Amino acid sequence: MLPKEQVTQIKQQLIQQIETTFPEDKKQAAKQKIEAMDENQLEEFLKQNKLIKEGQPITGEQQNVFRSIVSGQIPSHKIEEDKYALAVLEINPISKGHIILIPKQEATSVEKIPQPVFSLAKKLSKKIKSKLKPKEVKIASSNAFGEFIINVFPVYKNESLNSQKYHAEEAELQEIQGKLETKTIKKIIKRKPQKIQEKEIRLPKRIP
Numbered sequence: 001m002l003p004k005e006q007v008t009q010i011k012q013q014l015i016q017q018i019e020t021t022f023p024e025d026k027k028q029a030a031k032q033k034i035e036a037m038d039e040n041q042l043e044e045f046l047k048q049n050k051l052i053k054e055g056q057p058i059t060g061e062q063q064n065v066f067r068s069i070v071s072g073q074i075p076s077h078k079i080e081e082d083k084y085a086l087a088v089l090e091i092n093p094i095s096k097g098h099i100i101l102i103p104k105q106e107a108t109s110v111e112k113i114p115q116p117v118f119s120l121a122k123k124l125s126k127k128i129k130s131k132l133k134p135k136e137v138k139i140a141s142s143n144a145f146g147e148f149i150i151n152v153f154p155v156y157k158n159e160s161l162n163s164q165k166y167h168a169e170e171a172e173l174q175e176i177q178g179k180l181e182t183k184t185i186k187k188i189i190k191r192k193p194q195k196i197q198e199k200e201i202r203l204p205k206r207i208p
Contacts, residue, residue: 007039009144010046012167013065013074016091066102066145077173079124080182085117085150087124089173089180092165094153097132097176099124101150110141110148121150124180128154131179 011034018030037045068074069088076088079099090098101121107113118139125137134154140161141148151161 004039006145007042009065010042011035011037012092013068017074066147066149067106070102070104077177079177079180080120082116082120084114085120087120087152089168089176090151090153090165091168091173093168094151094161094163094165095134095156095159096154096168096172097128097134097180098151098153099128099180101152103147103149107148108146113141113148113150117150121152124152127180128152132176 014034015031018027018034034042034045065074069076070086076086077091078086078088080087083104085101085103087099087101090100101117101124103113103117105112105114121139125139128134128137132154134156136155138151138153138155138160140151140153142151142161153159153161
């Protein structure tokens with residue numbers, strides 16, 4: 001049977017997927033159906049939708065929400081990405097602007113998180129400080145689905161990693177993404193016009 005903590009996480013991710021992919025007139029009913037499921041019903045739902053296989057451990061890679069986010073199977077609000085990690089907004093944040101950094105290679109301990117991921121966390125911390133103006137920004141690791149991720153979250157009052165989370169609305173997530181997302185700027189290369197040498201110009205002979 002699915003652990004209670006995992007049930008909550010899976011439901012939250014399914015609801016997020018409903019928010020981003022379902023038609024408006026079907027969203028509410030679908031979300032209510034997910035929220036009403038108990039552990040057994042949710043597990044059966046996952047099997048029916050081929051999100052897990054019969055007899056396969058729930059903690060396997062196929063069920064890992066983080067792996068699904070990294071692979072793009074679950075939509076996310078991306079802030080930045082490099083070859084080591086994907087930084088996305090937490091849909092159930094501690095505070096407004098809470099980012100999670102998911103290592104591209106699953107990290108089963110903090111020691112297995114590549115150092116560049118921590119460097120990216122510091123970079124995003126400065127950006128949060130600049131754009132959202134919190135009192136401070138905290139960086140902390142946490143463990144879920146058997147792997148470790150990095151949390152970067154603003155402190156407006158006295159928030160900590162153990163603070164109660166809330167469900168962020170889509171409008172809030174899009175607003176914050178617009179402020180924090182690293183946008184790729186394509187450089188337009190202007191070529192200088194080539195000078196045509198006199199000897200290269202050949203005019204047709206004048207015909208009387």
